[in-house]
Amino acid sequence: MLKELWNDAEGGFHPASAPDFLPQTALQEVQLRRLRAVVARAYANVRLFRERMDERGLTPESIRSLQDIRHLPFTVKTDLRDTYPFGLFASPMSDVVRLHASSGTTGKPIVVAYTREDVEVWSEVMARTFASCGLHRGDILQNAFGYGLFTGGLGAHYGGEALGATVIPISGGNTDRQIMLIRDFNVTALCCTPSYFTHMVERARELDIDLRELPLRVGIFGAEPWTDGVRRHIEAEAGIKAYDIYGLSEIIGPGVAAECSAQDGLHIFEDHFYPEIIDPDTGEPLPGGAEGELVITTLSKKAMPMIRYRTRDITSLITEPCSCGRTIRRMRRIGRRSDDMFIIRGVNVFPSQVEAALMAVEGTLPHYQIILTRKGGMDRMAVEVEVTPEVFSDSIRGLEDIRARLAQSIERILGIRVELRLVEPHTIARSEGKAKRVIDRRNEG
Secondary structure: OOOOOEEOOOOEEOHHHOHHHOOHHHHHHHHHHHHHHHHHHHHHHOHHHHHHHHHOOOOHHHOOOHHHHHHOOOEOHHHHHHOOOOOOOOOOHHHEEEEEEOOOOOOOOOEEEEEHHHHHHHHHHHHHHHHHOOOOOOOEEEEOOOOOOOHHHHHHHHHHHHHOOEEEOOOOOOHHHHHHHHHHOOOOEEEEOHHHHHHHHHHHHHOOOOHHHOOOOEEEEOOOOOOHHHHHHHHHHHOOEEEEEEEEOOOOEEEEEEEOOOOOOEEEOOOOEEEEEEOOOOOOEOOOOOOEEEEEEEOOOOOOOOOOEEEEEEEOEEOOOOOOOOOOOEEOOOOEEOOOOEEEOOEEEOHHHHHHHHHOOOOEEEEEEEEEEEEOOEEEEEEEEEEOHHHHOOOHHHHHHHHHHHHHHHHHHHOOOOEEEEEOOOOOOOOOOOOOOEEEOOOOO
């Protein structure tokens, strides 16, 4: 497939030749053919999937149209843990060329596998991701996603090379060196988590380096939810265009969906990943445009096909066409997950709501933590947020004023009052990967 996406006359990746621009009827033909093949592969080789199909009286021949996908059983994250390590593999180990795994902080790690064909697909969709974000041959891409068992680093690495960019495989951490290479290597694009880049911007300022004066023009950020407020902060402070990308290890890693120049939703590479939106409580499919839980079926994964995988991410599919001309569907940016919600005084709260409230007030920094405690049988919520040095050194009256505005902003969005603590810059620990936003101490002694 990569050869088909390569335009030798242009000397680089040519996005207009990609499946992103297929007419809907042609795309749906590809999807149905691949869906039937992946269901047959999983049924023949994955015991858990076959047993669930048999319980429903289904066989691969039951899939006659794309609409029949709703009859297939769901796959959930606990299935990967329950069958650890290789129970969901549909390929013999002799065909598996790569294994990745989660950190396993909540139990046994999630193990994912790739055949050589799977790695090719991964490279392809990441090349399409970078092209969607405006990268091309000749760009110098600094890859600050973590390498190793985490899927981000190597996925982005191979995609950048397939695009024809020069890739700097720096991985995460060593922020001073990151900034030095951005400047000395004339880096034009960088990818990492958004929370780590905000730290990078902050450290560059301390080193008296203005990122806005460097050739850096594009940031590709993923692996954690981030709000439009953080996007505005990043773009203003670094002078770049900040793009959101989406992926998850269970599906392939990064490369499932990406924003384009319109920044109006993320295009799903649905010739490889078929999206559905379901009611997270009932599991029933929802109509186009409705918000619900994103479910993804891999259409071309060989080593470890995922059939109707429940991501727990809450979003909706955009039905209106995009100004960029792509025909593949878009999803709205992921702002929350159905499993990161917590309840305070009967109110459902998502960390992204708190972030949006904080970033709406000038003078705050995108570094915060939500601390949950329990006293007298009642749950309590406090928010610690950093403010700029100018604000923190202001008068007591000035600090109280911004505290009041922040509290009002949170109450307006959440409908409840919370304890708010203003802290000086660098108080909250920085992360080289995903930021830890919620500290739950409710079950501590």
